[in-house]
Amino acid sequence: xxxxxxxxxxxxxxxxxxxxxxxxxxxxxxxxxxxxxxxxxxxxxxxxxxxxxxxxxxxxxxxxxxxxxxxxxxxxxxxxxxxxxxxxxxxxxxxxxxxxxxxxxxxxxxxxxxxxxxxxxxxxxxxxxxxxxxxxxxxxxxxxxxxxxxxxxxxxxxxxxxxxxxxxxxxxxxxxxxxxxxxxxxxxxxxxxxxxxxxxxxxxxxxxxxxxxxxxxxxxxxxxxxxxxxxxxxxxxxxxxxxxxxxxxxxxxxxxxxxxxxxxxxxxxxxxxxxxxxxxxxxxxxxxxxxxxxxxxxxxxxxxxxxxxxxxxxxxxxxxxxxxxxxxxx
Amino acid sequence: xxxxxxxxxxxxxxxxxxxxxxxxxxxxxxxxxxxxxxxxxxxxxxxxxxxxxxxxxxxxxxxxxxxxxxxxxxxxxxxxxxxxxxxxxxxxxxxxxxxxxxxxxxxxxxxxxxxxxxxxxxxxxxxxxxxxxxxxxxxxxxxxxxxxxxxxxxxxxxxxxxxxxxxxxxxxxxxxxxxxxxxxxxxxxxxxxxxxxxxxxxxxxxxxxxxxxxxxxxxxxxxxxxxxxxxxxxxxxxxxxxxxxxxxxxxxxxxxxxxxxxxxxxxxxxxxxxxxxxxxxxxxxxxxxxxxxxxxxxxxxxxxxxxxxxxxxxxxxxxxxxxxxxxx
Numbered sequence: 001x002x003x004x005x006x007x008x009x010x011x012x013x014x015x016x017x018x019x020x021x022x023x024x025x026x027x028x029x030x031x032x033x034x035x036x037x038x039x040x041x042x043x044x045x046x047x048x049x050x051x052x053x054x055x056x057x058x059x060x061x062x063x064x065x066x067x068x069x070x071x072x073x074x075x076x077x078x079x080x081x082x083x084x085x086x087x088x089x090x091x092x093x094x095x096x097x098x099x100x101x102x103x104x105x106x107x108x109x110x111x112x113x114x115x116x117x118x119x120x121x122x123x124x125x126x127x128x129x130x131x132x133x134x135x136x137x138x139x140x141x142x143x144x145x146x147x148x149x150x151x152x153x154x155x156x157x158x159x160x161x162x163x164x165x166x167x168x169x170x171x172x173x174x175x176x177x178x179x180x181x182x183x184x185x186x187x188x189x190x191x192x193x194x195x196x197x198x199x200x201x202x203x204x205x206x207x208x209x210x211x212x213x214x215x216x217x218x219x220x221x222x223x224x225x226x227x228x229x230x231x232x233x234x235x236x237x238x239x240x241x242x243x244x245x246x247x248x249x250x251x252x253x254x255x256x257x258x259x260x261x262x263x264x265x266x267x268x269x270x271x272x273x274x275x276x277x278x279x280x281x282x283x284x285x286x287x288x289x290x291x292x293x294x295x296x297x298x299x300x301x302x303x304x305x306x307x308x309x310x311x312x313x314x315x316x317x318x319x320x321x322x323x324x325x326x327x328x329x330x
Numbered sequence: 331x332x333x334x335x336x337x338x339x340x341x342x343x344x345x346x347x348x349x350x351x352x353x354x355x356x357x358x359x360x361x362x363x364x365x366x367x368x369x370x371x372x373x374x375x376x377x378x379x380x381x382x383x384x385x386x387x388x389x390x391x392x393x394x395x396x397x398x399x400x401x402x403x404x405x406x407x408x409x410x411x412x413x414x415x416x417x418x419x420x421x422x423x424x425x426x427x428x429x430x431x432x433x434x435x436x437x438x439x440x441x442x443x444x445x446x447x448x449x450x451x452x453x454x455x456x457x458x459x460x461x462x463x464x465x466x467x468x469x470x471x472x473x474x475x476x477x478x479x480x481x482x483x484x485x486x487x488x489x490x491x492x493x494x495x496x497x498x499x500x501x502x503x504x505x506x507x508x509x510x511x512x513x514x515x516x517x518x519x520x521x522x523x524x525x526x527x528x529x530x531x532x533x534x535x536x537x538x539x540x541x542x543x544x545x546x547x548x549x550x551x552x553x554x555x556x557x558x559x560x561x562x563x564x565x566x567x568x569x570x571x572x573x574x575x576x577x578x579x580x581x582x583x584x585x586x587x588x589x590x591x592x593x594x595x596x597x598x599x600x601x602x603x604x605x606x607x608x609x610x611x612x613x614x615x616x617x618x619x620x621x622x623x624x625x626x627x628x629x630x631x632x633x634x635x636x637x638x639x640x641x642x643x644x645x646x647x648x649x650x651x652x653x654x655x656x657x658x
Contacts, residue, residue, distance in 0.1 A: 132646060139589070140641050150631045151632055305476045308479065312472030315468075
């Protein structure tokens with residue numbers, strides 16, 4: 001047998017054989033373990049109200065990482081590093097338009113979402129038609145959006161969240177669960193159904209598995225890529241809008257903290273960075289793992305430097321556990 | 331856009347031609363000439379020694395970083411932790427110097443060693459643990475910047491006067507920074523002729539074929555990251571000399587800039603084709619574009635937007651051949 005053919009067989013063999021455990025399950029177990037560690041270090045960490053609070057904080061990352069999941073699933077080295085800047089822009093637009101009035105909430109939301117959708121579409125068009133590598137296109141887009149933010153605000157963001165948004169994020173409904181968690185649950189169900197049951201969702205997986213076969217099966221590859229990046233921009237702006245309800249006022253680097261974690265949440269949730277395999281439920285669990293981890297590190301009173309180091313090491317450990325690539329030999 | 335599995339002979343010919351023209355390096359040199367010309371027309375004192383010198387002083391870190399990033403990208407990888415390595419080198423060197431000239435050689439060597447070690451770890455993670463380069467270096471970037479914050483929690487430190495004055499000096503009628511850039515070019519020319527570069531290119535072009543032809547794939551990958559880290563170390567030293575202080579956040583933007591410089595310089599982002607000569611030109615183009623935007627007297631709020639837009643535009647222009655290639 002020729003070497004390349006052997007290598008190919010090897011790839012397929014190891015792909016099929018390597019995943020004895022479901023990554024979503026592993027991530028879930030890690031999340032539970034982290035809660036246990038937190039409880040041991042500081043009693044009360046895993047109390048019901050605290051768990052709800054951690055979930056509430058995870059929801060922003062989860063919503064932002066929803067777009068990232070679609071982008072990564074669609075393959076072609078897909079990744080969206082402009083999510084942070086678009087989150088900030090969405091929050092800044094909403095804050096300025098709404099300026100504390102409940103009556104303006106929908107109008108502010110619509111403007112923020114339109115901006116996110118448009119910026120995502122630009123990413124998609126340049127990636128799909130001009131073949132700009134996604135990584136560098138979206139990094140470049142991040143700096144363009146930061147520039148747009150400076151022009152839009154003249155360096156001084158204005159306005160604030162409306163009371164109804166704050167209530168949505170903070171006020172408890174049944175079972176002490178805030179409204180934002182219900183919205184996140186709804187998004188999870190809708191997105192999972194879309195990915196599994198609709199033509200659109202199946203096409204995203206097909207794109208990620210192999211662009212050429214996707215094309216030969218009649219999928220409009222380039223239009224799908226534009227749609228996926230547009231959705232990512234849209235969901236980032238949505239995340240920014242909800243995050244505004246949490247922070248109540250805006251600042252110029254509000255979304256920066258979400259760029260890398262959004263990718264990490266997807267990977268921790270077991271979605272393959274090569275595309276074509278994974279799903280949104282994994283990302284949800286991944287977002288929770290990362291948020292609990294941060295929270296445990298804060299509870300341990302670790303300095304920012306230590307937190308970053310541990311965060312990086314945990315990420316590496318998770319990647320080594322199930323993000324490895326095949327080996328080039330027999 | 332249509333795409334077919336079978337290509338006509340004519341199509342294949344044009345495609346081969348376009349592949350050869352792939353953001354050709356001469357385009358980067360031409361772009362460099364254009365940016366220099368525009369700069370000179372906006373800045374009346376552009377060609378004075380003082381101005382050339384102060385420009386070159388700020389170029390050195392990005393030039394070194396771009397060469398490092400080129401080596402990694404040529405091998406089919408990418409180093410998203412490059413900026414964090416540069417930051418780590420910066421704070422380690424400044425801390426070790428303690429403001430005394432006798433400690434400078436030791437501190438500089440330590441800086442290079444830190445850069446090399448960080449690159450080596452990246453390389454081992456990618457080649458032996460077989461993590462995907464994007465996420466692996468992404469994760470290590472947290473480790474490097476966390477370490478940098480641990481070494482130096484806030485900007486400061488003392489750099490001996492003689493050291494940073496020496497960097498701004500003129501030697502044999504040529505600014506020291508220009509000598510350093512020439513040195514980096516020379517270094518690249520030496521590395522380019524070494525066997526390892528052929529291996530790195532082969533691995534970046536087609537890993538499986540390289541493996542089948544007996545190229546030491548893992549070794550080539552590790553070496554590409556190790557060299558990338560060493561050049562990042564060099565970039566860190568340049569920052570120490572240029573800013574004369576330590577800053578635990580200084581390297582952040584350099585990661586993107588180095589990748590952009592590589593792309594503008596004509597290296598294929600998926601690896602296997604290109605070289606550092608174009609990247610060096612790309613690094614200078616990027617720095618000069620920043621200058622142009624600054625001197626063109628647009629409102630300060632517009633500067634970042636225009637800077638970003640120009641970079642995206644350059645990337646889009648580099649992608650125009652793809653429109654003709656029509657591959658799905």
